[in-house]
Amino acid sequence: MIFTKGCETSLGQGLILEFNEVINSFEQIERQSIALAIAEGIYTEINKRISTTWGSVGLLLNPKLKNIDLPTYELLTNKWSDIYRQFHETFFPGNYKCINDSEPPITQNGLLSINWKREMDEFDFLLATPVVPIPNRMLTEKEISDKIISSGYYKYFKNNLAGNITTHQDKIILENLPKSNFETYP
Structure with missing residues (x-):
């Protein structure tokens, strides 16, 4: 899916699904991100990573977590960033940006830079897979x-x-x- 800030007024509808298991550790988040990457065709026998040249799994934390439990928020952010540090030679967030966007929808640390919507408040975090837009604009x-x-x-x-x-x-x-x-x- 192409994520763009330029589309915030013309929204579509996606689905946010709960995980089958309760998430109690970062390792479980990492396993879920791998499962999502496999389902999306990102993680393969040749590319055993949650990022590839055309798409990546990004993490978006509920901003309320930062106010409620700052240590957990920072732990999750830091551990996720550690994963993406391994990709520093091959992951370029600027590739994910549509031409009219001021910033890409995913940061160098693999964090989604999309707005958290009120409808998402029942969730602690979101894993999603932005893809590189080719061409780097929304298609008609x-x-x-x-x-x-x-x-x-x-x-x-x-x-x-x-x-x-x-x-x-x-x-x-x-x-x-x-x-x-x-x-x-x-």
Whole structure:
């Protein structure tokens, strides 16, 4: 997913899922980040890391934790930063920035620099996978639908719709796609 500050007024809808287990240690956060990286195709047999050239797992801590338990907040931030220090020669957060953004959505320390939303308050932290935007701007609806049509790869878009994961562009993208591929979708 491309994260951009330029999209804060035209939001889509994603899903935040709880982990299957209660998280009681940083090691459990690290294991969950690896599981997410595997699911996203970042962590592979060749790349046993939570960061690759095209995407990374980022951590966003609930800002309330800083006020409630500063030592834990700092411990988590420092340990996460230690992981990303290992990637200093290959991880470039500036690559994640869209052309009109003043800062990338992920820091050199692997921390997400997106705004914490009120709807997220029941969570202590969020793991998410920003990707490098190519080109380094938001694609238009037409460009997205043309790429889907030319590749013949409708599955990702269909699965997002089925899972109620949406963007502000989906309605127009859907209008540009052949109806025969979306007979069961609104």
